[in-house]
Amino acid sequence: MIAILGAGKMGEALLSGVLRAGRRPSDLLVAERSEERGALLRERYGVEVVSNREAAAKADTLVLAVKPQDMGTLLDEIGPHVPSGGLVISVAAGITTAFIEDRLPEGVPVVRVMPNTPVLVDEAMSVVSAGSHADETHLRKAEELLTPVGKVLRLPESLQDGATALSGSGPAYFYYLVEAMVDAGILLGMPRAAALEMVVQSAVGAAVMLRDSGEHPVTLRENVTSPGGTTIAAIRELERHGVRAAILEAIEAARNRGRELASG
Numbered sequence: 001m002i003a004i005l006g007a008g009k010m011g012e013a014l015l016s017g018v019l020r021a022g023r024r025p026s027d028l029l030v031a032e033r034s035e036e037r038g039a040l041l042r043e044r045y046g047v048e049v050v051s052n053r054e055a056a057a058k059a060d061t062l063v064l065a066v067k068p069q070d071m072g073t074l075l076d077e078i079g080p081h082v083p084s085g086g087l088v089i090s091v092a093a094g095i096t097t098a099f100i101e102d103r104l105p106e107g108v109p110v111v112r113v114m115p116n117t118p119v120l121v122d123e124a125m126s127v128v129s130a131g132s133h134a135d136e137t138h139l140r141k142a143e144e145l146l147t148p149v150g151k152v153l154r155l156p157e158s159l160q161d162g163a164t165a166l167s168g169s170g171p172a173y174f175y176y177l178v179e180a181m182v183d184a185g186i187l188l189g190m191p192r193a194a195a196l197e198m199v200v201q202s203a204v205g206a207a208v209m210l211r212d213s214g215e216h217p218v219t220l221r222e223n224v225t226s227p228g229g230t231t232i233a234a235i236r237e238l239e240r241h242g243v244r245a246a247i248l249e250a251i252e253a254a255r256n257r258g259r260e261l262a263s264g
């Protein structure tokens with residue numbers, strides 16, 4: 001039995017993914033703070049909605065998907081009810097496995113996971129790390145949950161805040177770029193719907209080439225950049241405005257924010 005505690009945007013995305021991967025609703029439990037939200041999830045997915053304590057006591061795998069700021073309260077509530085043979089998987093940004101282990105009975109295995117919202121279309125990037133009591137079996141169990149909804153990579157926990165900044169938040173940077181490019185289309189007089197279609201299809205085409213062509217991103221960009229042409233004129237402006245440096249600093253700021261979340 002798998003229980004998802006905190007079924008907001010990420011918890012619901014994982015819930016829907018696990019169901020798409022073939023688990024039955026009767027193999028799942030959901031615990032939510034708001035009754036209204038719980039009722040909606042019950043209606044939408046046919047899953048049983050229970051209290052945090054009941055979920056902790058009944059399920060052998062607990063997926064904690066509350067906000068990092070709510071993790072201490074949740075663990076205080078469920079800690080004494082988690083069986084020592086259970087597996088705890090946390091997707092919370094910043095929260096270390098040590099933080100979780102300290103609030104659970106001695107020896108409970110914890111796996112930290114950083115997924116991203118493309119879980120919803122089975123194209124997630126998830127990074128997994130073992131806590132101090134988690135072994136190969138526990139990592140495999142977490143990977144079994146995540147592989148049907150995308151790619152999974154194992155990294156040491158010391159890189160999890162970086163993974164959160166890079167791939168956890170990653171989709172948001174691409175959406176931000178799309179928004180800005182659509183605005184540019186508007187500036188050039190394009191109808192909004194046409195601008196959106198052009199930009200989204202360019203993004204999809206670029207993403208498929210990045211994934212499938214086997215070429216490095218630099219080569220792909222060079223192939224678009226004709227000598228004396230239009231693309232290099234745009235790239236000169238991106239460089240003049242320090243866009244590359246801004247991206248490096250933005251992702252470093254996200255990593256640093258993850259570290260702050262760990263200290264409450």
Ligand SMILES: NC(=O)C1=CN([C@@H]2O[C@H](COP(=O)(O)OP(=O)(O)OC[C@H]3O[C@@H](n4cnc5c(N)ncnc54)[C@H](OP(=O)(O)O)[C@@H]3O)[C@@H](O)[C@H]2O)C=CC1
Nearest residue numbers: 006007008009010032033065066067068070091092093115
């Ligand atoms: N969104 C994303 O792209 C990603 C998010 N994450 C991580 O996933 C976690 C959830 O993020 P996100 O889904 O965006 O946030 P949401 O706020 O959408 O979801 C959190 C949910 O948990 C509920 N909740 C809070 N406290 C409790 C509690 N004590 N018991 C039961 N339910 C509770 C919240 O209810 P209420 O609304 O009433 O507070 C809410 O429904 C975070 O830790 C985040 O770092 C990881 C990767 C990507």
Ligand SMILES: O=C(O)[C@@H]1CCC=N1
Nearest residue numbers: 093164165168169170
């Ligand atoms: O913004 C956040 O804190 C979460 C973690 C990664 C993506 N969203």
